[in-house]
Amino acid sequence: MSTLQPALEKTALSPAVRRRPRTKQVTTAAHYLVLLIVSLIIAFPILFALSTSLMTPAESLSSPPHLVPSHLNFTSYHNALQAAPLGKFLLNSVIVSAVIVAGQLLTSSLSAYAFAFLRFPGRNLLFYLFLATMMIPWEVTLIPNYLTIKQLGWLSTYQGLAAPFLATAFGTFLLRQFYLQIPRDLYEAAVLDGCGHWRFFLTVVVPLSRPALGTLGVYAFLQAWNMYLWPLLITNKTGMRTVQIGISMLQNEEQLAWNLIMAGVVLVLLPTVLLLIIGQKQLVKGLLAGSVKG
Amino acid sequence: MNAVVRARRRGRELWSAGPFLAPSLLLFALFFFYPLGKTVYLSFFLTNAKGEAKSFVGWQQYAELFASPDFQHSLWTTLLFVLLTVLPGLLLALLLALLVEKPLRGMAFFRTLIISPVTVSVATASTIGLLLFNPSISLLTYGLKFFGVPDIAWLTDPFWAMISVSLVTVWMGLGFHTILLLGGLQAIPQELLESAKIDGAGYLKRLRHVVLPLLSPTLFFVLVVSVIGAFQSFGQINILTAGGPSRSTHVLVYSIYRDAFFNFQFGSASAQAIVLFAILLLLTLLQFTVVERKVHYQ
Numbered sequence: 054m055s056t057l058q059p060a061l062e063k064t065a066l067s068p069a070v071r072r073r074p075r076t077k078q079v080t081t082a083a084h085y086l087v088l089l090i091v092s093l094i095i096a097f098p099i100l101f102a103l104s105t106s107l108m109t110p111a112e113s114l115s116s117p118p119h120l121v122p123s124h125l126n127f128t129s130y131h132n133a134l135q136a137a138p139l140g141k142f143l144l145n146s147v148i149v150s151a152v153i154v155a156g157q158l159l160t161s162s163l164s165a166y167a168f169a170f171l172r173f174p175g176r177n178l179l180f181y182l183f184l185a186t187m188m189i190p191w192e193v194t195l196i197p198n199y200l201t202i203k204q205l206g207w208l209s210t211y212q213g214l215a216a217p218f219l220a221t222a223f224g225t226f227l228l229r230q231f232y233l234q235i236p237r238d239l240y241e242a243a244v245l246d247g248c249g250h251w252r253f254f255l256t257v258v259v260p261l262s263r264p265a266l267g268t269l270g271v272y273a274f275l276q277a278w279n280m281y282l283w284p285l286l287i288t289n290k291t292g293m294r295t296v297q298i299g300i301s302m303l304q305n306e307e308q309l310a311w312n313l314i315m316a317g318v319v320l321v322l323l324p325t326v327l328l329l330i331i332g333q334k335q336l337v338k339g340l341l342a343g344s345v346k347g
Numbered sequence: 348m349n350a351v352v353r354a355r356r357r358g359r360e361l362w363s364a365g366p367f368l369a370p371s372l373l374l375f376a377l378f379f380f381y382p383l384g385k386t387v388y389l390s391f392f393l394t395n396a397k398g399e400a401k402s403f404v405g406w407q408q409y410a411e412l413f414a415s416p417d418f419q420h421s422l423w424t425t426l427l428f429v430l431l432t433v434l435p436g437l438l439l440a441l442l443l444a445l446l447v448e449k450p451l452r453g454m455a456f457f458r459t460l461i462i463s464p465v466t467v468s469v470a471t472a473s474t475i476g477l478l479l480f481n482p483s484i485s486l487l488t489y490g491l492k493f494f495g496v497p498d499i500a501w502l503t504d505p506f507w508a509m510i511s512v513s514l515v516t517v518w519m520g521l522g523f524h525t526i527l528l529l530g531g532l533q534a535i536p537q538e539l540l541e542s543a544k545i546d547g548a549g550y551l552k553r554l555r556h557v558v559l560p561l562l563s564p565t566l567f568f569v570l571v572v573s574v575i576g577a578f579q580s581f582g583q584i585n586i587l588t589a590g591g592p593s594r595s596t597h598v599l600v601y602s603i604y605r606d607a608f609f610n611f612q613f614g615s616a617s618a619q620a621i622v623l624f625a626i627l628l629l630l631t632l633l634q635f636t637v638v639e640r641k642v643h644y645q
Contacts, residue, residue, distance in 0.1 A: 084449065091446060092460035095521060098475045099463055101486065105478065118486045160370045167367035173360045179368070186379050190579055190627055192600055193620045196389065196607050197382030200398040220374035250363050279468035281582040286608060297470035301586045304477055311478055318471045325466035329459065337526055340465060 099322070102315045106130070110310035129316040137309060139317050141292055142299035145211075149284075149295060150277040152215040157273040158266055161224030166254050168225065169232035170240060183222040199286050209293040214284055218277065224269050231265035232258060271328070271339030278324060296321050390618035396611040408618040417594070418602070418619070424509075425598040429577040431513040432520075437569055439517065440524035445554075447525070448532045458529075465522035469582030476515045476587055505595035508588045512596050515583050520576070524569050531565030532558070560643040567642045571634050578627055599623050 093100075101120075105113050106129055108122040134140040167173075168180060198217050207213030235258065243253045259266075284295040294302070300317045303309055328336040390408060392400035412418045447458045467475075479487045480501035488498055501511045535558060543553045559566075581600040584590060590597040590605065599619065607616035 081451070084446075084451065088446060088451075088454075088457045091443070092457045095443070095518075096460040096463045098472070098479065098518065099467070101479070102471075102475050114484060116484050117489050118484045120486070160374065163367045164371040167364040171360045171364045171367070173364045175361075176364075179372075182375070182380075183371075186375055189383065190575070190624055192579065192603060193386050193624050194379055194382035195603075196398070196613055196617055196620065197385035198378055199608075200385075200613075201377070201382070216374075217378040220371040220378075222371075222375075225371065250367075254367075279470075281469050282604070285585070297468055301470040301474055301582075304474065311481075311484070314474065315478065318474055321468070321471050322466050326463075329463065329466050333459070336465070340523055340526065341530070 099326075102318045102322075105311055106316040106319050108312045110312055113310050113312035113315070126312075129310075129312040130320070133313045133316040133320065137299075137303055137313060137317065138292070139296070139299060139320065142294050142296040143320065145214075145293060146278060146296040148211055149214045150274055152211065153218045153277040154270050154273045156215065156219030157221050157224050158270060160220040161228050161269060162259065162262070162266065163254075164220075164225045165228035165232055166250075166258060168229045169235075170250070170253075170258075183225055186222040195282070195286075202287060207287075209288050209290045213287050214293075214295065215277075217283070218280075221273070224273070227269055228262060228265055231262050235261055267335065268338045271332075271335050275325065275336075275339055386617045386620055389614050390621050392614050394611075394613040398611075398613045400614070404614075408615050409622070412615065412618055412622065417597075420594060421597050421599050421602040424594070424596065425578060427509065428513060428516075428580065428596070428598055429574060431509065432516045432577045432580075433570065433573050435513075436517040436520050436524060436573060437566065440521055440528055440569065441566070443521065443525045444528035444532055448529060462522040462526055464518055464520070465526065467519055469519065470586065472515055472519045473583045473586035476511065476583070480511050480587070502588055503592055505592050508592055508595050512583055512587055515587065516577070516580060519583070520573060524573065527569050528562065528565055531562045535561045563642045564644055567634075567639060570638065571631060574630060574634070575627055578623065578630075 104121050107125050107127065108119060108129075109126050110129075112119045112122055134143075164183075168176065194217075202208060202213045202216070205213070207216070239257060240253065243257065248256075279297065280295070281297050281301075284298050288294045288298060291299075296317075300314070300321055303314050303317060325336070328339075389398075389400060391403060391405055393402045393404055393408075395401050443461055447454060447461055464472075479485060482500065482503070485501065487501070491499070499507055502508050539557055539561070540553060543557050548556065579600055580598060581604065584596050584598055584601050585604070588596045590601045600623070603616045603619045603623070606612045606619065
């Protein structure tokens, strides 16, 4: 019996064993083929935007349309930055995004400290108040916020674009979760040494939480850079538009060729594309961090 | 004694907590809690063009909304848009995640291409959409001609406008949804798949009985997030169709935007915002009580 068993197994398995490498190769090849086709279809709009941005104006307007430019023509980037004041739009977006990122990092790291390290009356109630701000769709606060900004005379200003986004409950939660992992002993020891809250916060907590601050920073940047409805409402001067508004209005207002508009699109995509290629992990972390919000 | 010390310490920590909390609380008060109350308040008032409440009308604006054919049309349009974007988007992202999950050589490259839509914003995606749907130079129409498809009026035909806006929306969300589902797939323990394989379960059987049940929390999460996102869609509609043609893409948020900032009916627009909030709240609760029962948590 014991001598028969391996022989039986061998005969039973052998056709399968012989067939396997061939079928496996074929399925792998098929898998690659499907992957190639599917990934080109999914990435096509972005690749086509890049391709169009390198065409001459005539090529970008021709019918039947060109898929690729006859030769690489980089002048559209130069023209987009100059003629369509895309340079100014980019600058506006950079400033507003930087202010929002800095603001969120500052306000969130401070409030997270209070929730993670301090025990004070009403802490739970406040925590729920913070939570409430995440539950309510922001269309609900949109109209009064617009009226407030208008009353402050902040329409078409950087402060008007950034102000409503400087504090986030989500950032507070993200950082609080991180702070809670900091050993309690460290805090007790610091307090025993007579170290005040501010010194402990600045010299221990902030340096230790750099990874979480990075994630929040990427998330806040993506949000701010891609914002659409708020800057659309708040900016009524061309010179103050953010790049998202600028790019989507190029088509309506000026008779610009598509190569110029697509050059603009590529420039707007640049920061996030770079994040995807160089810091995919950071980008994914930043995006995932935000998804908790829903 | 001890209680007194503790109370004193808590009191002292309240003083320490103040400056840490003040910046966030101040900003929330000004840009969240005050406007939240104000929206509810405005929804009960007729307003002037400056957005000042003029006369109290109670529930009248809500009643008028639900009696108005335009608003009913907006609600149905929104529902149709949600149906057209959420389920196809979820299914497509699932297929993509399954496709890029296999650890093949060079997969990082394909994965990057497939998740590349995460890099677009609503404005850039819609601007590219304008180029691809452009009547005179549409590469899309031109490409479909090869397959014998007649010319499609992408943005000017009421039926196709809805399809075009949905296409852009699904594409925009694909990258992110695929990332989420890929994360879910990678969290499935390999031992379970191996033992199912040894038991003779083929790929589809394993998918149905092992992978999908274990992935259901992630699928549920993506469902909830994309339903909420779809209800709040605005940019792609404003850029691609401006609610048209003949109101075929006039969704709820677009209607709020028009009524508040073009018709200056801040009261009615506020009531619509509250309706949107109520719908989202109800739907989220519904999803948590009905759909979540079918979700398998480990």
